[in-house]
Structures are given as C-alpha cells and as structure tokens.
Amino acid sequence: MRAGRGLWVVALAVLGLLTGARAAPVRTDTPETLRAEAFEAAQWAMASDAADALAKVSARFAQGDDALGRLAEEREALIVRRDRLERALERHYASTDPADLTARTRAQADWEAATTRLAALDAEIEARFPAYSDLTSPRALSIEETRRMLRPDEGLLLVLVNPEATYVWAVTRERTTWVRSEALTEARLATVVERLRASLGATAAPRGDDVDPLVFAGRQPVPFDRGESWRLYSELILPVEETFKDKTTLITVTTGALATLPLSVLVTAPPQGRDADPDALAATSWLADRYALAALPAVSSLRSLRCYLVADPAARSEGCPPMPAAGPRESDPVRPLQLAAFGAPLLAGAPGDPTRGAATADSVMAGQLADVRKLKALPYLRGSRLELETLKARYPDAVVRIGAEATEQAVRTGDADALSRARFVVFSTHGLTAGSAAAEPGLVMTPPEEATEADDGYLSASEAAQLKLNAEFVVLSACNTAASDGRPGGEGLSGLARAFFYAGARSVLVSHWEVSDAATTTLITAAFADLDGHAVSDPGVRARALQAGQRAVRAERRWAHPAYWAAFTLVGEPG
Structure with a gap:
C-alpha cells in the first residue's frame, strides 16, 4: 500500500510541477513545494527491505538495551521462518502428490505458530521499547533534512523509474535540481x-593476448557498448550534474532495473575508438573517475547511518x-579488533576457470541443507588465498581463517x-x-565431511543476519552478492546486503556479476x-x-574492460 500510494502522490505532485496546477483548492502550490512533496513521495515508492534492515539495527543500537536486541533477533528469525514456510506452502498447494497433504498440514500449523509468536513479540516490543517502534517506523526525509545530513563534499542522486x-x-547542501525524462520509460x-x-x-x-589467460578462457567476447552507456548518462545524470559541481562523493538511490547496474560504468564523454580496443577502453572517461560512489537503499538510510x-x-x-x-547496556565495552576475515575454502574443483560464483544456490542444495559433495566440486580460488594472506600481513591484530579453518562453524560460533x-x-x-x-x-565455506544444521558449508543470508557485528566495512569479495533474495520481484539489495546490514554493518561491498x-x-x-x-x-x-x-585493476591493460573492475558497489555509509 505504501509504495502504491507513493507512486500516486508522485504523479500528482509532478503533474502540478509541470503544469503549475493547484493540488488542492485551499492552497497555492509553488514549483518548490511541489518538488519537495514529490521528493518525499518518491521515497515512499522506493521503500526497500535493505532500508528496513538498516532502520531496525540502527534503532536497536540507539536504544542501547541488550534485552531489546534479543527480542529483535528473535523477531528477525521468526520473519525468516514465516517467509520460508510460506514458500513451502506454495509448493505443497501446487503439488498433486498425496504425501504433500501431510506436509502441507504440518507447514500450515508451523506457519500459524510463527505468525502468532510474531504478533506477540511486536506487542511486547511496542510496550517495553516504544522508542524502538518510533525509530523503525519508516519516514521519508524532506529536501531540507537531506541537505543537513549531507557533508560538504557530497551530492545525492535519487532516481525513481515509472512506466x-x-x-x-x-x-x-547548497542546491536542489529536479528533472523528468520522458525518454527513459521503465520499459x-x-x-x-x-x-x-x-x-x-x-x-x-573479451579474450585474447592482452587478457589474463587463466580467466574467461575460451568465452566469446562481448564488447562493452560505450555509446549506449554515454546516452544513458546523458539522459539520466548530465541534466542535473551542474548541481554536483565541486563534489567528490556521489551517493545514489535508485530503483527498478537501474539498481542492478553499477553507475560506475556510465561513460561521461562521447567515446572514441572501437569498443573492443583495450586502449580505447583505457582512455574512456567513466563516472567512477569523476566521483567516489556509494549507494543507499533509501534516502532515509542517511538518518540511520x-x-x-x-x-x-x-x-x-x-x-x-x-x-x-x-537503556542500560548489560555488558562492558570490549577491545576492538581491526579485521576478521574468512575465505579460500578447501574445494576440489580445478581452478582453471576462476570466477567467484556459481549459477544458483539451488544447484548445491539437498533439501534444507547444502550438498557437501556439490560444494566441494566448486573451483578452488587461488586469488582468495593471496588476498587474505595480504590482509593478514597488513593487519597483525586480526583473525584470518583460510582454507580448512574457513568453516561455517567458525563464522557462526567459534569466531x-x-x-x-x-x-x-x-569474506573471500x-x-x-x-x-x-x-x-x-x-x-x-569449507565443507564439512557431513552436513548438519550447525555447519553444512554454506552461510545463507538468514544465517548471516543472525551474526552480531559492529563493523564499519563488510567486504563480500565474491560473485553476485548484490543479487536479490530470490522472491518474485525481489529487489536488488534484499539478499546478502540486507542480511549484513541487519547483523550490524555500516557499509557493505557487494558485486553485481x-x-x-x-x-x-x-x-x-x-x-x-x-x-589505511x-x-x-x-x-x-x-x-x-x-x-x-x-x-588499480584498470591500470593493467588486460583488465580495462569494466567486467573486471566495475562489478563492486559500496552500499551504505561512504565513510
């Protein structure tokens, strides 16, 4: 309801802004007030799960009460369980197998129990911690509030895509600009x-003599379409870019298909040369050159962070x-640690095609647990070991688990x-x-000999959400970590990013491919x-x-193609 209402209000506000019409007979709307109203309405239309996760953990942090933390964690676990049971019920109802009738009855009872407990938890939190409820009630920021949240070197770009x-x-801090692009329809x-x-x-x-022979070998080259990227930049950002004059950091809030494309790959000048030419790629002007980029799931995330x-x-x-x-905290302050890192799991797959991912989680699951044999068959990642060993040398005050030590049990309990x-x-x-x-x-993670609920070698998003973090920076040095959680219509940052925000991260580095x-x-x-x-x-x-x-990646000619350097997006506090 909230998103639908937001789109309607946006439409009314924009119509008034474009035509100068009054939104109500008792008030005269100026372009400035209509623009401000549309800015807030756009945020309602873009409400996201990742933003909700940030709001909840920030509210828990502000409340400062460990009892609330336990209730909030139980609530999150119940939501995950309820959603999982709903998906199971959908499968059971679609099945004609008589055996599914019993499973459906059991799942229905479990769903009702989880829903009842969730309602009771909400009532308890509301009664005991009213400030938490106030903080987690989503509210759009006004333009003036947003300006006060921004630092002198920052600009914020909000993009709402409508049909x-x-x-x-x-x-x-100084200026606000608004434009409407009819050329950029949703389709x-x-x-x-x-x-x-x-x-x-x-x-x-692309492949060839100038490309790392261990990477992408034998695959067909697809040159990056710099002309299309330049046109998208020209229609999307160029009309408002004067507002960002002298700014070095650009915070972006996007929606729809645009949320799956790192804006770092937008070309900011008419491209020269052939798209397949590494020298032409190396000479290209990218948005990543102009700004240090960070993405937020919502404008209101500025307030949370x-x-x-x-x-x-x-x-x-x-x-x-x-x-x-x-409220009073139940534990004394603890000694901070510079780094906790895990990765380079022991896997039996040949490292001849070393990319950090596979198609889907479905391909390694066997019921509720991961199939240990399928996990072990994934390619071993030599670069991950080098990456973690380099970080271990950089941070003597660190816990770094590599290979056999990089287990799910270590992440969830041991460390x-x-x-x-x-x-x-x-996580590499x-x-x-x-x-x-x-x-x-x-x-x-490194697979165990036998999968158990405590350790099946696979740290899922719901398990990551139950970690307790106080981290400035979580780096998911892996493939497709910005992808959706798999729900129909799932948003681009609703999976692992949401999980680590809920666990307590201020910013998360995720990849799009x-x-x-x-x-x-x-x-x-x-x-x-x-x-450092x-x-x-x-x-x-x-x-x-x-x-x-x-x-640093682009400095190597073989890696000039944005497939190598542009996959990662920083989500959250830019620093």
Whole structure:
C-alpha cells in the first residue's frame, strides 16, 4: 500500500510541477513545494527491505538495551521462518502428490505458530521499547533534512523509474535540481540496462593476448557498448550534474532495473575508438573517475547511518534529531579488533576457470541443507588465498581463517566474538545467488565431511543476519552478492546486503556479476591499502578506497574492460 500510494502522490505532485496546477483548492502550490512533496513521495515508492534492515539495527543500537536486541533477533528469525514456510506452502498447494497433504498440514500449523509468536513479540516490543517502534517506523526525509545530513563534499542522486518516465533529483547542501525524462520509460530503461549487463560479467569479458589467460578462457567476447552507456548518462545524470559541481562523493538511490547496474560504468564523454580496443577502453572517461560512489537503499538510510549507527555522539550529523533515551547496556565495552576475515575454502574443483560464483544456490542444495559433495566440486580460488594472506600481513591484530579453518562453524560460533569486535569483516569466496526454490543466497565455506544444521558449508543470508557485528566495512569479495533474495520481484539489495546490514554493518561491498578471481584480489588489496592511508574520519574514505581499487585493476591493460573492475558497489555509509 505504501509504495502504491507513493507512486500516486508522485504523479500528482509532478503533474502540478509541470503544469503549475493547484493540488488542492485551499492552497497555492509553488514549483518548490511541489518538488519537495514529490521528493518525499518518491521515497515512499522506493521503500526497500535493505532500508528496513538498516532502520531496525540502527534503532536497536540507539536504544542501547541488550534485552531489546534479543527480542529483535528473535523477531528477525521468526520473519525468516514465516517467509520460508510460506514458500513451502506454495509448493505443497501446487503439488498433486498425496504425501504433500501431510506436509502441507504440518507447514500450515508451523506457519500459524510463527505468525502468532510474531504478533506477540511486536506487542511486547511496542510496550517495553516504544522508542524502538518510533525509530523503525519508516519516514521519508524532506529536501531540507537531506541537505543537513549531507557533508560538504557530497551530492545525492535519487532516481525513481515509472512506466511513463524517469524522475531524477540532485541534492547537495547548497542546491536542489529536479528533472523528468520522458525518454527513459521503465520499459526502455530495462532494455538499456539489459543490453549493458549483457556486455558485463565473466561471460562477457573479451579474450585474447592482452587478457589474463587463466580467466574467461575460451568465452566469446562481448564488447562493452560505450555509446549506449554515454546516452544513458546523458539522459539520466548530465541534466542535473551542474548541481554536483565541486563534489567528490556521489551517493545514489535508485530503483527498478537501474539498481542492478553499477553507475560506475556510465561513460561521461562521447567515446572514441572501437569498443573492443583495450586502449580505447583505457582512455574512456567513466563516472567512477569523476566521483567516489556509494549507494543507499533509501534516502532515509542517511538518518540511520549518521544519527543512530554512530558510537560517538559527537560524530552524529548536525541534521540529526535528539537521541531517544537509551537503556542500560548489560555488558562492558570490549577491545576492538581491526579485521576478521574468512575465505579460500578447501574445494576440489580445478581452478582453471576462476570466477567467484556459481549459477544458483539451488544447484548445491539437498533439501534444507547444502550438498557437501556439490560444494566441494566448486573451483578452488587461488586469488582468495593471496588476498587474505595480504590482509593478514597488513593487519597483525586480526583473525584470518583460510582454507580448512574457513568453516561455517567458525563464522557462526567459534569466531563470533572476533566478528562482533572487528572494524573490518571480509569474506573471500564463492557467492551463490538465490534460485527459484527456497534456497537462499549465501557464501561458500569449507565443507564439512557431513552436513548438519550447525555447519553444512554454506552461510545463507538468514544465517548471516543472525551474526552480531559492529563493523564499519563488510567486504563480500565474491560473485553476485548484490543479487536479490530470490522472491518474485525481489529487489536488488534484499539478499546478502540486507542480511549484513541487519547483523550490524555500516557499509557493505557487494558485486553485481561473476568476478575474476585475480582482478578481484588486486581490487580488494588496493582498496585496503588506500583505506589505511587515510584517517577513519576522512570524508568518503570507504567510497574513495573502492575508487582506488578500481583504478588499480584498470591500470593493467588486460583488465580495462569494466567486467573486471566495475562489478563492486559500496552500499551504505561512504565513510
């Protein structure tokens, strides 16, 4: 209901803005007030699960009560269970097998029990922690509130895609611009994004003497369509870009098909030369050169990140509302840890085609647990080991689990304390996308000899959501970690990103396609080298670290194609 109402209000506000008509006979609307109303209505239309996860964890953090944390975690686990049971019921109802009747009856009873307990939990949270309920009630930010949340070097780009047009807002501390593009209808934008995505990813990167012979060998080249990318930039960003003059960090909030395309691949000048020519690619002007980029699931995520997910009250944004009264914390402060990292799982597959992913989670599942034999057959990732060994050398104060030690049991229980204290958290492994069945997206760990509920070698999104993190930066150095959770119409950031936000991350680095093992090693190690060269309080420090990592990959001529360097997006606080 909320999204539908938002689209209707957007339509009314935009109509008034374009025609100068009054929205109501008792009030005269100016272009400025209509633009402000449409800005807020657009946010209602773009409400997302990832934004909701950020709001919930920030509210729990602000409340400062471990009892609330336990209730909130039980609530999240119940929601996951309820949704899983709903998917199971759909399969049972569609089946004509008599055996499914018994399973359907049992699943129905379990669903009703989970729903009843969920309602009771909501009532208890409302009664005991009213501030939490207030903080988690989604509310759009006004243009003025957004301006106060932004830093001097930042701009915010909000893009709402509708069937008949695309609406774009550009906001900085000083200025606001709004445009409507009738050329970019929902259908046309989906076609353009699909065309560009077809020339990205492991199956699209070009091959030849200048390409890493261990990567993408024998696959057909698909040159990246820089002309199409330039046209998209010209219609989407160029009309409002004067607003971002002198800004170095660009925060983006997008919707629809555009959420599946990293805006770093937009070309900002008419391309020269042939698309398949590595020298022409190396000379191309990309949006990633102009700005350090970060994405947010919603504009309101600025408030979550900069008002409530802040340990030091002095570091809160000047635009934050007064803090709610916090309850007493039940534990003493713990010693922070620089890094907790896991990866390079022991796998038996040949590393001859080293990309960090497989098709879907369905391909490795056997009922509710992963099939250990199928996990073991995945390719071993040599670059992941090098990446983690480099990080281990960089951070002596670290917990780094490589190979046999990189187990699901270590992540969920053995190293839970280290994870809860770590400033940086890294997973360097295969990432699997959700499939058509109940299988969730997740990360591959070293498989055990026999799968159990405690450890089947696969850290699913719902299991990741139950981790306890206090991390500035979670890096999912794997394939397709920005993908949807597999629900019909699932949003682009509703899977693993949502899970790690709920666990307590301030920012998450995720990928949009299969990534090269070797190129990703270069990107991640260069990003952390840049991160360590700047103070934690530097503006946009994590977004600029990703920018540095991308430049390090592009510095090698064989990796000029954006399939190698553009897959990763920083979601959350840019730094």
